Amino acid sequence: MKQFVAALAVGLVLATPTFAAEPLVVYSAGPASLSSALAKAFEAKTGTPVEMFESTAGKIMARYQAEKSNPHADVMISASWGHALTLDEAGELLPYTSPNAAQVPAALKSDRYVAQGAAALSIAYNPKSGLPAPQHWADLTHPSYKGQVTMPDPAKSGSALTLVQGLVAQDSANAWTLFSQLAANDLLVPGANKAALNPVLQGAKGVVFGAVDYIIIGAKAKGESIEVVYPSEGTVLAPRPVMILKSSRHAETAKQFVDFLLSDQGQQLVAEEYILPARTDVPAKRPGWNELAIIDFDAKQAAEQATATKAKFASVIAK
Amino acid sequence: MPAATLTAGAAWQGRSLRPLLLALATLLMLTLIGLPMLAILLYALFPQINEWSLAAPFSALLPNLMDAQLIGATLNSLSLSLGVTLLSCILALPLAFRRAQMSTRQGRLWDALLLVPFLIPPYIGALSWMQLLQVNGFSEQLLGFNLAGFLYSFPGIVTVMALHLFPMIYFATSKAFAVIGNRYGDVARVFGGSPLQIFARIHLPMVLPTLLSSGLIVFVLTIEEFGTPEILGSRFGFRVIVTAIHEKFSDWPIDLPGASVLSLILILLAFFAYRLHQRLARRFSSAVENQSLAAPARPVSTAQRLIDLLLFGSAVTLAVLLPLLTIGVSALLDTLSGGLSLDNMSLRHLGGLFVRDGAAWAAISTSLTLALLAALGSVAIAILVAFTVVRLRTRGTALLDFLSILPNAIPGMAVAVGLILTWNQPFWPATPYNTPAILLVAYICLTLPYPIRMLTAALKQLPRSLDDAAYISGAGELRVILRILTPLLAPVALAAGFIVFAIASRELVSSLMLAPPGVETVATYVFHQFDQGSINAGMAMSLVTILVSGSIIVLGQRLPGSRQPEGKTQ
Incomplete structure (x- = not known):
């Protein structure tokens, strides 16, 4: 009987709404x-x-x-x-x-x-691809990387958009020339971040232009053949x-x-x-x-022009 | 006829449920599909409806419709859908025809195998084709060739999508062939018809209504599908409307009204496809009087058996085995960059699925429970709706019918937004939102089109004389539905139920958006577990889902209903 009463008491206590936050x-x-x-x-x-x-x-x-x-x-x-x-x-x-x-x-x-x-934006390359190790953004316009470079689409990846905005803010003319040269070098813009990285890991392509660095570092820690490079001329966060x-x-x-x-x-x-x-x-x-060279630019101002920037990028790449 | 006059009174009384059934079907359809669709429509017209405000009406329409690329994307969507629908019909028809002539046991094996594509999420399917055929893909590593050029082309996308979707047509039409039975063919054979003649002049016209309605589903599904066009199409600049819609959802800025506006285009396309389907269906409508559901088995010659094996074998190899093997092998690869080699094999990804204590099993049981309930709910509602649309034919049933394809015409993300707008309102006395029930509502909404299409098509084939005979004998509507039509439709209902189960057990897009905090389904669990991880992990998840849901389906196929198509009337 005692036990029963005790059990009942415990039950009642449990049933009362506790005033947890x-x-x-x-x-x-x-x-x-x-x-x-x-x-x-x-x-x-x-x-x-x-x-x-x-x-x-x-x-x-x-x-x-x-x-x-x-x-x-x-x-x-x-x-x-x-x-x-x-x-x-x-x-x-x-x-x-x-x-x-x-x-x-x-x-x-x-x-x-x-x-x-x-995260910092970076160049990620697969050492197994046999390509020379890139050091600068512009290296990827070199003929030896022809058809080997991918980039996340600024229309689908906020980080890729930030990179385009940063490079354009740093030196507009230079940046757009860089993108059109990349396009001439058969740059592939397949979708969001993963869509750009997977073909490089799988060996169909060799380098990502504008990879989210911590994902690459994490993949490398899990044994993937991939290296991260921060161009000395600056990148964005x-x-x-x-x-x-x-x-x-x-x-x-x-x-x-x-x-x-x-x-x-x-x-x-x-x-x-x-x-x-x-x-x-x-x-x-x-x-x-x-250890990172960060391009300093006005994110608010860039955001106001985001639609135009994305459209311009798309037209430059389509050529 | 005199008998009919005599019992007319009783029959009329028995039919008094009519308005009630119509009201129930309408209420269910409007609540489950109508409201979220209305929400999307309102969002397109009133961009601030999410704040319960009608401010700035129509301001989202023009800016979104003025996009110069939209016309091209619309045309691409149309040609893709037409291509996939045609190819799916071509793939499915011979298989379905032969399936109807097979023994139950043999047929069941092929049926089980051809259900597998429904279990594979389209994006995983597309990724596995890429893994297989791309430069340095599996085919190149093993056999020294790649088909990247074909894969990243219009015919490539059409083939990949058709291989994924043709089972939809196969299941619907093979059931229709079975309903027709062999007698008509036998008669024609006696009169000297060649097999081709018999197929083209007798069987094909009779299954045409089913072919059209399942073709409509494939058409609408292709228009809505995102994964394959995104993954393969972006490689050669092939943009469709869904790609444009997803850009508005993908990162920043999020533009929900814009996505709703573009969804309207898809609704319009679906509407035109639906009208076309209706006109064609009216022209070629057929009902099978005097059907023999239990087709007397004819002895099959060895040559025919070999041809069947070749036919089904190659279809299953392309649509099931190759993707499945690729998924299985990818799931076992330790690293993506390691490629195909023995020392790159590992159980890390499969094991990784179960590291968080109990959470994986909780996700699996959540998914399976929801999928089972969705299958039961969807099929039950579909039987009611099919009956209302086909047999009652009152005004407004056409609207119900059209409503029933809409969830397939709109991307899952947009449907999810519509569901939030509908169910997150404070004025509901009770709401499924923020409970797991919202996932059930979403799955039923997203999968209803399949059973409704399959069951309306099958019901159209069942002669009305069956119902009339029952009414004359004094049966009421409920009795006719439950005791006569449901048993006759059981094989189709079961096949539709499996499809719903398969799709609901792997649904990702709307689950990611609607799952209440803390609730995980198999798809979201793995998505979270390997958020930033490799695609091998996604492949591992697919493998587990396919194995678990697949074995449940195989068990389900042993249910009495599927084995005895003639259906016991007890």
Whole structure:
């Protein structure tokens, strides 16, 4: 009988709604292993559960847009800096500056959004292809690379668009000549990032112009025959913006989450994926801030001309 | 006739369910398909409808329709769809004809094999053809030749897509051939008809309605398909409308109203295809009176048997074995750059599927449960809709019929957006959104066209005299549907159910967009597991899905309904 009463008591206690914190809803672009590690670590630290919707950058944005009349997301982590610019322009972001953002370079933060980390754009080549090791963007216009170069399509890959924007901002005439020479060298623009990388890994092609570096470094770590090269004349970063949405019903928890993303622990999890941590004082597991030559350009201004840039790129490549 | 007059009263009473059935079918179709389609339409017209605002009406229309490349893309979409539909018919017809003459056991084996293409996601299929035939692909590594030139060409895309889609026509028409039975052919043979004559003059006209309606599905599916044109077409600058739609979804900026506007073009194309199909179907309509479902088996000569083996063997090799082998081998390759060699073989990717404790199994059971429910739900709704459209023929059923092909005409991403717009509204007292049920709603919406097409076509072949006889004997609608038509349609319903199951168990695009946080299906699990990883991992996932869903389908084929096409009336 005693046991029964005890069991009943335990049952009642379990049945009473516990006043656990409401879950924080985060929409995050891949890598999924990073998102779920962050969610778990945050929950362990604060006790607040995180409901993580993981998908591609395009799909989390599409879901957010389609949900607007009844929004669910509190925080978004995108892989495309342009998303932060667009949402900021539309006034949909909650202003917040995390105290942990002090060590994030000025170009990668504003009052409304901040980078979690960044990828650098690179040349990736397959040493098995027998091609000479490229060192500069323009090397790939050389006849020895004819028919061997692929590039992600700026219309389908935000990072490839950033590279085009950066090179054009650095030296417009030079950049467009470079692209038309690449086209003359039978550059293949097959689709998004993976579509450009796969033929190079499979040996059908030899080099990627504008590969997302941490994916290449990760593939190499898994034994793929692939090398990453950062041209000394400069490359661009593809930062991953973190945003709190104005429609969030858990703004305080959301701010805690952003603080956590930029904490030592959060940044180390970013480094584990071979992504460049946004904080310059957290060591990277790949070429770090002082080893990369970054082209400095106005991302906002470039974003305004994005449609024209994409169209021009398409017409230059089609020739 | 006197008997009919005598029992007319009872028959009329028995038919009182008519308006109710029509209302139920309409309600289901409008909720499952009509609402999301309406949402897409509204989004195209009112670009801020997502914020529940009618501001800036029509502002998205012109900028999106003014794109100079759109005409070319539309023409490409059309010619691709026509090409694939024609080639699929050419591939499927001889197989379906011979299938109807085979013994149940032998036929079942080929049926099981030809279901495999439905289990292969189109993009994985296209990637495997690339892996096989490209420069330095498997064929070059093993045999020293590549077919890259053919693969990256219009005929190449058409062939790859037709090899993937022709089973749709095969399943529908082989059931139709079976319904016709052998008697007509036997009669013709007695009168000295040659096999070709018998096929062209007797069987072909009789299966034409089924051929047309399954051809319509293939046409519409080709227009909507993204994977193959994206993967192969981008190699030679072949742009179709879906490619343009996906650019609006792919990275930045996201343009949902623009994608909805372009989806309207696809809806229009589907509409014209549907009208054309209707006109042709009216001209060539046929109903089989006096059918013999249990075709008396005729002895098959050894020569004929060899021809059958050659015919089915080569079809299965091209459409099933080659892709499957490529997928299997790719799944076993450690690195992509390592190529085909023994020391590059590893179980890493297959093993990698199961590293996260329990999560993989949870995803598999989620997917299988959803796929099973989707198959049951889809087929049940399809039987109701087919009955309403074919037998009731009241006003408005044509709209139902057209509505039923729309989900196949629009890319899965757009359908997913339509579903969010529909079900994420605060005014619903209860909603499937943000629960796993939204995936079920999505799968049923996306797969309904298959069973509806197959069942309406099959029902058109069943003579009305069957229903009339039952009505005269005092049966009501429900009784006619459940006791007479359903058993007769059982083989077709089961075949359609397998197709729905196969497609739902691997669906990726809308799942990626609609899965509530924390819920994973097989497809999204693997997509996440290997987000940035190699395509070998995707191949490993496909292999597992094909094996798991495939074995369930093989087990399902042993259900009594599929073995005895004559259907027991108990």
